[in-house]
């Protein structure tokens with residue numbers, strides 16, 4: 001039953017060479033990351049404008065696989081490499097309160113540049129991605 005429930009809760013949809021699954025429960029950043037990894041995926045790493053637009057089309061704010069928790073201001077991807085593509089909103093990342101170390105796509109911001117940094121402890125909906133080999 002456990003296995004059946006797990007399978008039922010993950011619906012993958014294909015976009016480009018990647019499958020995405022929208023998770024309809026809110027989790028903090030590290031629990032979200034762990035959830036995606038337990039299903040053979042990862043938090044989204046945005047590598048093109050098309051992907052940024054696609055992931056911005058969901059009705060909720062979502063976590064991205066980008067964090068500067070290790071070293072303030074140095075944004076790393078969940079695959080361990082340094083992030084090189086960003087869609088920060090103007091004025092972000094602002095590390096508000098000196099404690100914003102995880103990146104989200106924020107539904108409060110319009111347009112292509114809609115990323116915000118926020119505390120990793122906040123619970124958000126999220127999307128897992130699985131890159132097809």
Ligand SMILES: [Ca+2]
Pocket residue numbers: 068069072073095099100101102117
């Ligand atoms: Ca930060």
Ligand SMILES: [Ca+2]
Pocket residue numbers: 092093094095096100116117118
């Ligand atoms: Ca911020």
